[in-house]
Amino acid sequence: MSSVEAVIFDWAGTTVDFGSFAPTTIFVEAFRKAYDFDISLEEARGPMGMGKWDHIRALGDDPVIAARWQAQFGRAMSDGDVDLIYDTFMPLQIAKVGEHADLIPRTLETIAWLRDQGIKIGSCSGYPRPVMEVLQQAAAERGYMPDCVIATGDLKAGSRPGPWMALQNVQELGVNAVSRCIKVDDSAPGIYEGHNAGMWTVGLSLSGNESGLTLEQFLAADEAAKADARGKASVNLAAVGAHYIIDTIADLPEVVAAIQQRIANGERP
CATH class of the missing domain: 1.10.150.240 (Putative phosphatase; domain 2)
Incomplete structure (x- = not known):
């Protein structure tokens, strides 16, 4: 069993809707x-x-x-x-x-890798429940079905940047320790959410809101253009203390492996 128990993903700009449009x-x-x-x-x-x-x-x-x-x-x-x-x-x-429900490239491969590691897949969103119901169905048709989905408005306590949606994932997934969870998001409030819940946080610099690139622009960009966009997009994510910043969900397995090692070394978020 992996030392990381769960990864909790945002939706738009993280797993679906490249550029969060x-x-x-x-x-x-x-x-x-x-x-x-x-x-x-x-x-x-x-x-x-x-x-x-x-x-x-x-x-x-x-x-x-x-x-x-x-x-x-x-x-x-x-x-x-x-x-x-x-x-x-x-x-x-x-x-x-x-x-806007197309999956961000390599989402399914990353989810499959996490499941192979014994890691549970949670999710939450700034979308309210009626929107999430439509998006969930569209994502499921494309092969993405997380173990838990929490929408804004589901909880009386509130939503981001508070910890409540992330913590509801912990409860529904049966996670034993928030310090063994990772929150993955493309926005500053989502990173705050992870911190407030006591989790490791991973910001996405090129697939989401901070860069605002279309998938076509991302695929066509050379390394210099990506570096420029990455630098600009990372400012807000770094300012709110993301533990790691990567380009897209495709880069997540390497970070999860690093966090697993840090947990094994006795570190906490």
Whole structure:
């Protein structure tokens, strides 16, 4: 039995949806449809990893966006405005999340390697349950079925950057020690989540929100371009204390082996 008991994965930008485009593009669309208000794709990426209502609230509180909102409407964004944008976001996201369900390259191979090591596969997401149900089905059709799936809103305690979704995975998977778990995520709130749960953390620099590359851009990039994107994307992940930063899930087995050795040496996260 491996010294690592479980790996808990994020979804968009980690195992599916290279570049994490499903949520970001829908945020842009929801703001425009609800209030004819424009935010950029880059702005939409800012709070990625949070629950979606909290994500919209964070966008509304961003000083640059808040100034534009004030100029357009003559007032600050209220929680009622956030509710309307969220209510606009949800059906759009449910309708389109399946279009962004392709697995990130070598996800299935990495999952198979982990299972061969006796490691359980958990997962959690900033997506609410109705979105996750659609995404789970689409991912299952592509061969990805984690042992546990926790969505934002499932738990009364809350979501990221708190530890609760990660810890619910621990409970449902029957894990004995959080210090023998690894949280893998492409966003800063997801790395905070892992730290707050007492886990090892692995940030993904090129497959997710921090780089915003499409799969085609990633595959076409030469080593110099990847190094540049990696350096820029790693800043936020390093700032929140990711124990390891790798390009994509394809690079995870080497890190798991390193963590196994550190656990064997008596180290804790």
